[in-house]
Amino acid sequence: AFMKVYEIKLDCSPEYNKNDFIESFWLSPDNLIKWLYGGEPAKSDLLKLVQIFYQD
Numbered sequence: 001a002f003m004k005v006y007e008i009k010l011d012c013s014p015e016y017n018k019n020d021f022i023e024s025f026w027l028s029p030d031n032l033i034k035w036l037y038g039g040e041p042a043k044s045d046l047l048k049l050v051q052i053f054y055q056d
Helices: 029-037 044-054
Strands: none
Touching: 029 044
């Protein structure tokens, strides 16, 4: 598998094609980690990357 993860810093929510997505929402790194530990499906590397770059 191949995955790219990007960090984008914005002062507002970006525009996106709502026909391409069922839903969208923003999570802080800590909330994302809790979400993934809670069993939300994701690529296994995502949890590792968030922990490396965003946890103290």
